[in-house]
Amino acid sequence: MNDKKSVLRSSFLINFAIGLLIFFAFTIGLTTKVYIGGGIELYGTFLLALLILALNSPYVKHLSILSKNQALVLILIAWVLINNAELGRGIYERLMFTLFFFLVYLFISEYNEWTGFCLNSIKVLGIVYAMLTVFFALNTGLYVNIVMPVFADYTSIYQQNYAFLNGYLCGFTPNAAINAIYILAALGVCFSNVIVSNRRKVTSWILPFFLLGILFMTGKRGHLIFCLIALVLVYFINSSEDIINKYSKFVLITFGLVIVFIIAVQYIPALANVFTKFENQTEMGRIDSGRFDIWNYAFGSFLKSPLWGHGWDSFKYLFEPVYGYQINVHNVYIQLLTDVGLLGAIPFYCFFIMSFKHVKKAFKFYKNSTDLKAKRDICFALYIQVFFLLYCLTGNPLYDATPLFLYIISCAIGEYYYSTRNKT
Numbered sequence: 158m159n160d161k162k163s164v165l166r167s168s169f170l171i172n173f174a175i176g177l178l179i180f181f182a183f184t185i186g187l188t189t190k191v192y193i194g195g196g197i198e199l200y201g202t203f204l205l206a207l208l209i210l211a212l213n214s215p216y217v218k219h220l221s222i223l224s225k226n227q228a229l230v231l232i233l234i235a236w237v238l239i240n241n242a243e244l245g246r247g248i249y250e251r252l253m254f255t256l257f258f259f260l261v262y263l264f265i266s267e268y269n270e271w272t273g274f275c276l277n278s279i280k281v282l283g284i285v286y287a288m289l290t291v292f293f294a295l296n297t298g299l300y301v302n303i304v305m306p307v308f309a310d311y312t313s314i315y316q317q318n319y320a321f322l323n324g325y326l327c328g329f330t331p332n333a334a335i336n337a338i339y340i341l342a343a344l345g346v347c348f349s350n351v352i353v354s355n356r357r358k359v360t361s362w363i364l365p366f367f368l369l370g371i372l373f374m375t376g377k378r379g380h381l382i383f384c385l386i387a388l389v390l391v392y393f394i395n396s397s398e399d400i401i402n403k404y405s406k407f408v409l410i411t412f413g414l415v416i417v418f419i420i421a422v423q424y425i426p427a428l429a430n431v432f433t434k435f436e437n438q439t440e441m442g443r444i445d446s447g448r449f450d451i452w453n454y455a456f457g458s459f460l461k462s463p464l465w466g467h468g469w470d471s472f473k474y475l476f477e478p479v480y481g482y483q484i485n486v487h488n489v490y491i492q493l494l495t496d497v498g499l500l501g502a503i504p505f506y507c508f509f510i511m512s513f514k515h516v517k518k519a520f521k522f523y524k525n526s527t528d529l530k531a532k533r534d535i536c537f538a539l540y541i542q543v544f545f546l547l548y549c550l551t552g553n554p555l556y557d558a559t560p561l562f563l564y565i566i567s568c569a570i571g572e573y574y575y576s577t578r579n580k581t
Contacts, residue, residue: 242468283343516571
């Protein structure tokens with residue numbers, strides 16, 4: 158009886174800690190309003206969550222040997238602390254959530270009791286944000302008078318107004334990019350639930366397609382393209398059909414969806430936001446949105462200090478004196494070279510590669526398993542990792558809280574099932 162109570166108490170505490178992290182990651186832009194005490198409350202929340210997860214980790218309880226990926230994480234944490242551009246400026250929030258998320262990885266990659274609550278929470282929150290997106294699209298006056306002022310201290314009114322006037326739907330978030338991340342995360346959970354199910358019904362696809370439609374409406378090109386690639390990849394790897402049937406079914410489904418999309422756009426023009434953005438950028442002659450110029454400047458900065466770099470998250474400070482504003486590189490692989498040099502970038506690249514390798518092996522091992530929870534977890538983890546690694550080509554997911562959080566939990570899931578695959 159006491160053992161059962163202990164297990165229930167431990168499970169509750171673990172899920173509570175995970176809930177604290179999810180709440181932070183899914184309320185971006187509301188930090189000053191949620192954590193009224195400022196940094197003390199925010200960092201106290203991080204510390205409490207980390208302490209709970211650490212005390213319930215088999216690694217701490219039994220002092221087990223670190224895996225290669227866990228050892229790599231310790232190297233990454235040390236490098237970020239030693240070679241950091243923001244510590245001297247007294248700026249801590251981005252540094253703190255980066256360090257805490259990587260520390261959390263050390264502990265949650267040792268067990269999987271948290272995955273059910275975590276993924277279900279992500280699904281529910283993503284659906285809520287999707288519904289809010291539709292609501293504020295239909296009630297633009299409320300968006301202008303309520304949502305824009307709420308996030309005014311996170312995103313400038315000018316940026317919000319630009320997105321609003323161009324039809325890019327932000328929902329109840331500071332910008333369309335954050336909204337798209339919330340929605341595609343929920344889409345990943347819903348999609349994973351469907352494809353691992355033994356009894357698929359047509360109605361089970363309603364939620365995934367609803368979320369995909371809202372993702373189109375956000376107007377975020379990269380998020381949509383990389384999300385679709387990840388979905389297709391996971392579907393093909395998970396399918397047990399022969400290659401001809403796979404491709405035939407894929408072509409037929411794609412053709413059907415294109416027809417449905419063409420018809421739907423006639424009634425919901427916002428679905429074409431992604432294509433409108435492509436068209437507008439092409440007419441301006443800047444389909445890259447100015448990224449090539451930023452990449453060139455970042456690579457030039459890297460060559461000035463190729464081994465050590467200029468410090469973690471330093472690029473925006475290098476860019477500002479020349480161009481008059483701060484921005485990230487919008488290519489994580491290049492920014493790592495600029496920020497921490499070859500010596501710091503290589504461990505990050507190794508972590509990316511090893512995590513992807515491990516989740517692929519776990520996926521292969523559990524592909525024909527009857528453990529639907531494990532299959533769902535791994536499908537979601539593979540989906541998020543594929544999306545993240547692709548998004549790193551044109552975005553800043555390593556430097557933004559929500560995509561980093563999603564990536565870290567996907568790596569932890571992959572590492573857990575990879576390390577325990579021979580014990581099942």
